[in-house]
Amino acid sequence: MNTELKENRNRLFIASCLALVVTSLTFALRAKIEFVFGADYGLTKEEVGRAFGPAFWGFTLAMFVGGLIIDLVKTKTVIWFAFAMHLIGLITLILARDYTMLFLANVFIGLGNGSVEAACNPLVATIFPDQKTRMLNRFHVWFPGGIVIGGLLAWILMDNLNLSWQLLTGLLFIPLALYGFLFFKQRIPETERVMSGVSYKEMLRNVSAPYTIIATVLLMILIAAGWIDFDLSSNTTLVALGVIVILVFIEGKAINKMSLLLPFMVFCMFLTASTELGTNQWINALLERSGINPMIILVVITGLMAVGRFFAGPLVHRLNPTGVLLGSAIISLGGLYALSVSEGALMTMSSAIIFAIGVCYFWPTMLGFVAEYVPDSGALGLAIMGGAGMVATSLVLPIMGESIDTAGPQMTLRYMTVLPAILVVLFIGLLIYMRRKKAE
Template identity: 60%
Template sequence: MEKSINKSRLFIGSCLALLVTSLTFAMRAKIEEVFGPVSEGGIFGLSKESIGWAFGPAFWGFTVAMVVGGFLIDVVKTKAVVWAAFFLHLIGAIAFIMAHDKETLFIANVFIGLGNGCVEAAFNPLITTLFPNNKTTMLNRFHVWFPGGIVVGSLLAYFMMDTMHIGWQIYVGVLFIPLAIYGFLFFKQLIPETERVSSGVSYKEMLLATGAPATIIASITLMILLAIDIIHLPEGWMYLALIGGIVVISAIEALVVRKTSMIFPIMFTLMLLTSSTELVTTQWVNALLAGAGVSQMLMLALITGIMAVGRFFAGGLVHRLNPVGVLLLSAVFSAIGIYALSVVNTPILIIVASVLFAIGVTYFWPTMIGFVAEYIPKSGALGMSLMGGAGMVSVAMFLPVMGRIMQENNEKVALQSIGVLPIILIVGFVILYSTYKKKH
């Protein structure tokens, strides 16, 4: 008798795998304090720019795994990518606990990043395959566990390290709990092929659905080299110029060379900005809110808690509104929230500004990926992987830039600098929204 697919078990296992991913994000936000300058209470005495470099692999490693996984998942099957995520997470967690300088912290984040990327590469297409008639809602419910895990990680940091003064290695060891459970849930389970394979869409059709595959892959490769610091741009504004160049070149490839739609390259480019707006800010929350008179980890818990609740109830909102309209409102709230954080200086106003920021970034990631799954379905697992990869590699690029701005100026200037991104997004989403409004 053929074994049946246990949808609920696979979905719960997927959520726990994403929980491991999100816990690593919360832990880095706290561990930044441990590895930071001794004058600021750190143990290992790394500069903020060095910490940004050491954290970088968590993002570009994520990108490498996502992009490679997107290309190969239909060849090696989803099951192989699921178990790759598990073992990479296991090695990364062990290495994280053993880290003691920027090089070992870098190596730990390589494995963690690759594991996190395999999670996104495997589980986004798995969710859309398990729930083909409810993709956006279930993707949002799956992605509840990203901010949800950061809430858990932030509260654990506050109680374990700030209140009970438990060692940071024990705090990081919490990763092994959800890791063991999701490994158990996937053990000996039947995992279906991706929707692209089951629906008969060819590999070539999948590539063409991305509009400008050559430019996109070349862009991701270049951004990874920038993140690793093999290539270096001396000024922060040059990174935005690079993104502008990607828009122009991908437009030429899509419209002139391949004579196809430009919508995927547009969403790819906007993903570079939405993810950086959300994740660069939250990864540096400990430094950005230093001296603000509030617990940084509790503020991170507040921000991500709002995101988790918003994503859980996102299905109705996204279905009632044009998804691009939701993204436009998100960009507006993000811009207001970041600007407010850069100018307010009392605990109450910082909380208000943080709430505005949280509302803004809540729907960015799942709605961007959901848009691709719903409106560009032929791009398949590759389309979702390229979107997630774009998001993470842009964060890897901008993390050291933010660290450098904080060192050379201050936290307020750094916030105002990152606040440029949602302003650009507002312009982009206004144009996109008006275009879709005309079409519909």
């Protein structure tokens, strides 16, 4: 790494963190205004879930496209696209009063958020090549960190001072302006893949089954956006999953002759992201009768996540990424089940703390695992992982909304325990596989 890059990498890292703060503040904002758009503007929880969907599948689309073209258009271009989408999205959200405007606002915000991840994940991995998992955890401190800030602001401004949600939304322009200023006229390096001389074709090959994975996620986006009518509870879903598995095996093993480690991690990302983000986005509706303000619970959950991620280095070093993921799945399973049976403020808060510890390391450790063990997949590998997590969340949100309307909050939480239960089994298998690979 040259001297100039070493000197400005702290500024680039801070700018990246502020961009992620804007992303996370939009998550906190949605967790608060889902109630407003239901009570004041007459939307059902399923409609709110669908209107929020673009924030996730738009995120996915931006990450995938960004991961594919970032080395062609340069990282700086993707960053400024993120800035523009954030600006347009926030203005549209302030003007929103119905389903259509809320939907459009989340399209722009989702594209902005996804572009931040598409650009900043490989940027952090590039400027800290010997500390990838540690610094990606440090970077992703500001996802829960921003939600803490947003949750506290929502509680103070809306719950205590009775100010409008539009004022709360307007505060997001502050970190937006700051990250724009810090990135302005800065030299931003090529991605690690380009700097290490790995070709574009080799990057695609190291994804193992890039075309099948991308086609699958695009199909999920179309379903999440409502452009394809697909019953996720039908037998057709199982048939589709079987076909996808076969195609991944054919493309990855028979054609590219590569390990299926990255496709396996993509599938796990579907479940880890849905467990974390699906629950957090519906926190108001899920815990409104808990005896404690749901936004306070959200602040506690995300605050613990921020602290945990900041001090993730020693834990990752001691347990390695696979051990961290397995432990996270076990604890998040216990936390979700405890939330589903909790009664009263004390028990609910205790259960929420367990859940927070469980989901704390999911997102950054999944990215760190791919950056460390499949490094030649480059920015595309990281983009696929982040995009997969977001599109899965966009599918689970309306399902959770319908379940809350029909089965109630506690049963919905009980249903969600299925996801970390599956992850426990998958991560035990991954732990065995990685130990055998290391021994070989």
